[in-house]
Every structure is written in C-alpha cells, then in structure tokens.
Amino acid sequence: MAAFDWRNHFTPFLNYLNGEHQQAWASVLTGRLVSRFEDNPHGDMARWQAALDALPSVTDATVDLNTSAVSVSGPEPLSPEQAERLEQGLRGLMPWRKGPFEFFGTHIDTEWRSDWKWDRVAPHLADLNGRTILDVGCGSGYHCWRMAGAGARRVVGIDPGLLFMFQFLAMKGYLDNVPVDLLPVRMEDLPENLELFDTTFSMGVLYHRRSPLDHLLELKGTLRRGGELVLETLVVDGPEGYSLMPEDRYGQMRNVWFLPSCPTLLRWLDRTGFRNARVVDVSDTTTDEQRSTDWMRFNSLKDFLDPDDPSKTIEGYPGPKRATIIAEKP
Template identity: 75%
Template sequence: MATFDWQSRFASLFQSLIDAGYQDWVQILEEQLTRRFNDNPHGDMARWLTALEKLPGIPGTSVDFNSPAISVQSPSALSDSERNQLDEGLRGLMPWRKGPFDFFETYIDTEWHSDWKWDRVAPYLSDLQGRRILDVGCGSGYHCWRMFGEGADRVIGIDPGLLFMFQFLSVKRYTGDVPVDLLPIRMEDLPENLEAFDTTFSMGVLYHRRSPLDHLLELKGTLRRGGELVLETLVVDGPEGFSLMPEDRYGQMRNVWFLPSCDTLLRWLDRTGYRDARVVDVTETTTEEQRSTDWMRFNSLQDFLDPDDPGKTIEGYPGPKRATVIATKP
C-alpha cells in the first residue's frame, strides 16, 4: 500500500508551532498522526494518493485566494496530456462537497457554494491581517484559503475526513510552502485550553455535537484572551430557551442533535463565558446553495426536503436555516 509521508508534509507547520512555544502540542500531533497514517491507514489511502500524484506539475503557477472559486492559474495553456492528467486526478478525489475551485480553467462545481457563506460572514469579521486562525470542521479547506487571502498570518484547519485533506493538498500542490495547513484530526484531539489562536471558526459543526455547550467551551479554550469566535450553525425559530432535538434524522442526517433558536444560542454563549455575542446573519439554505453537481453526484438538499412542502425537511421539521454569531473571549 502507498504511504503518505506526513512527516515531510507537516514539517513546516510543526517547526512554526515549536517556534511559537507549542512543543507539547507537536508531540501530541506526532503521536496522533502516527496512529492515523502508520498504524491504521484508511483503505482508500492508496487511491487518493494516486489521484493526487496524477495532478501535473506546472511551472510558474499562481493561486488567487480571493476569487469566489479558489483559482489555480498558469502562465500558459496546459497541453492535452496535462489536461487529461488534471481531470483524472481531480475526479479521483470526488465527491467534492465544499468549494468551488478552478484548476487551470477546469471548474469544480462543488455541492456547496461555500463562497456564498463566506460572502455572508466576511463583512462582519475583525481584520484578519496577521492573525493566527483555527478553522474547525474545515472540510476541504475552502474557507482556510479565503482566510489566508484576507491576510491571516497562519491558518490551521482541522477535519477528520481524509478525503478532504487530499482535496486540500490538491490546491497546496500549486501554492508552495504557504502557512496554511489541514490536520486530519477531531476537535476533541486538540489539547485543552490551547489558547493559541486569535480567531477560531466553527461553521457547520455545533449541531453535530451531542453537547453543544461542551463544544462552545472547547472552542473558547483554543482562543487567546480577546480572541474572536465565528460560529455558524443550523437554527430554528423560537423564543429564548427553545431548541429542536430531532427524533432521529434531520434532512436525512443522523448525527444532528440540537437546533437552537437564535436567542437560545446567544444564551448558550453567555453561559459558557463569551462576551459581546451577536447574530450577524440568518439565511435559509436553498437548493441553489446546496445541490448535486457533476463533481458531487450523490443526493443533496433537493432530496432531503418534503416534495410537497419544500419549506420542511422530508421528516417534517422546519427547513434548514443557518445563523452566524460572532463573540469574544474575555
């Protein structure tokens, strides 16, 4: 089986963490990644590595991190052979859920318009210039690249999905050694009270946690004093104190636990010690924002809504509505 040389891949990140005084975290990461890649490798690892290695090496590439589709560009047109290699490699990393991306004019129309979410959130962020950022549940790293494009000093995304990591590496193949990394670990794998980040994002994670208050406390532990939390999650209409707990599935998702009202969410943030929490956006998710595409051919939102009443999920719950909240660690 092909092996992933994670020691070389993360060497620059680890050295930067050591230089910043986080030697203990690096030791923990080395143990976690040894277990992940060496002791119990994923059965699809060889296939994903092969797909990544098919991507052609193109001299003189550049990447536009600020365009709606993260755009990898070349000073000259690709040859037919390079174009075929590119298509084969990128399609070997399907399904593509978070994006979009543009590799040398091959447009990856992902399931989610993650650029729409960024456009809703970005106007309310503190200046990201020079900040150290953590993106929890980052998927393929689309938002990590957008954060770097806004001037972040270093961005670390975490997501346990290994396919997401290889999709991220397909972009990084063309960026050089920029200070943006994706670690295939879970939130609970982070040391407690790390206090290493100026801004922590958690977008699309809270409703997957059995204990949302514990998740908020874990997020607070990642932040330095005065750091900023950017939280996006599913919500429902209702008074303070109201939260929907699905009987089983929500929109065909099994691992959905709590969908609070906005006022309840603000109360949770207050009780877990945040300050100045404010709802900056509430938007209903539509089948234009989340849908099946040629790059994600499985069922999507249109299949998870009531066909007779698209304002409800197929289980009869209120349709997906997402709120973004920004708060500060005192």
C-alpha cells in the same frame, strides 16, 4: 506510486508548534498522525494518493485566493496530456463537497456554494490581516484559503476526513510556502486551553455535537484573550430557551442533536463566558446553495426536503436555516 509521506508533509507545522512553545500539542499531534497513517491507514489512501500524483506539475503557477472559486492558473495553457492528467486526478478525488475551485480552467462545481457563506460572514469579521486562525470542521479547506487571501498570518484547519485532506493538498501543491495547514484530526485531539488563536471559526459543526455547551467551551479554550469566535450553525425559530432535538434524523442526517433558536444560542454563549455575542446573519439554506453536481453526484438537499412542502425536511421538521454569530473571549 509512493505512499503518502506524512512525516515530510507535517514536519514544517510540527516545527511551527515547537517554535510557538506548543511542544505538548506537537507530541500529541504526532501520535495522532502515526495512528492515522501508519497504525490504521484508510483503505482508500492508495487511490487518493494516485489521484494526487496524477495532477500535472506546472512551474510558475499562480493562485488567486480572493475569488469565488479559489483558482490556480499557469503562464500557458495546459498541453492535452496535462489536461487529461488533471481531469483524471481531480475526478479521482470526488466527491467535492465544499468550494468552488478552479484548476487551470477546469471549474469544480462543488455541492456547496461555500463562497456564498463566506460572502455572508466576511463583512462582519474583525480584520484578519496578521491574525492566527483556527477553522474547525474545515472540510477541504475552502474557507482556509479565503482567510489566507484576507491576510491571515497563519491558518490551521482541522477535519478528520482524509479525502478532504487530499483535496486540500491538490491546491496546496501549487502554492509555495503559504502558511495554511489542514490537520486530519478532531476537535478533541487538540489540547485544552491552547489560547493560541486570534480567531476561531466553527461553521457547520455545533449541531453535530452531543454537548453543544462543551463544544463552545472547547472553542473558547483555543482563543487568546480578546480573540474572536465565528460560529455558524443550524437554528430554528423560537423564543429564548427553545431548542429542537430531532427524534432520529434531521434532513436524513443521523448526527444532528440540537437546533437552538437564536436567543437560546446567545444565552449558551453568555453562559459559557463569551461576551458581546451578536447574530450577524440568518439565512435559509436553499437548493441553489447546496445541490448535486457533476463533481458530487450523490443525493443532496432537494432529496432531504419534503417534496410536497420544501419548507420542511423529509421528516417534517423546519427546513434548514443557518445563523452566524460573532462573539469575543474576554
């Protein structure tokens, strides 16, 4: 089994950056990739690579990026041997958290119904056709594929989780030259004031940041003038100025820092220099949208809620409510 050839995989994207006069980012990114894959490789890399290698090679595969389950199919049904290899490979990349996906008729019922979030967000977006897009905290890249399906010129997802990257590669391996890339890096690994993207998405990230205003400023720096920010985050009910800071955990998550009210969030966006910020959706997260499945067998939302009052977390805080806000960089 060959080790993951990161240089061959990421060279096209590094060449793209050089072509966009982003040599500084290309240099920094190369250093980060050397650190991740050569200096400090993850202990599960060989196992994930073996799972990826097990996936059957299918010529003339077609991919549909505009359905609820991003799907790949072939001109003919898989042989029994190919189907067995497919099952082995996809199971080897568990747990699958963001999706759903479908590979040659095998449906991956992910923990999150990420298609529901997309359906809530998509009607309010600027036309994505021809746009260059950044997706911060992209997970396995489900929304990146949907953005490409909506006509984006190029999509760049960033998420430090290496398992997410291998799940992304499972789908990308069946596509030819689709301009979608997933970089296993953090937001702080991007140069300041890139001003490279027409649209930047940050969905499910803000509440994990110790300094939410700094995160908003970082997001603003990625956008060209007139660019659009799509921000989705946990919120609570309350007046302007109100924000919940959990004492320790929220829904069993340790790394939750600030849950603002919607008026407070709009004030944060105004103070960080965004314009025309508006709340386009507020939805409670339910156990129909986030739950354990055969492809993600660990605890999920129902285990994090008060069993006697599911409108509250197990710690007694208001249950998860998510708002989507769209704003522009002047």
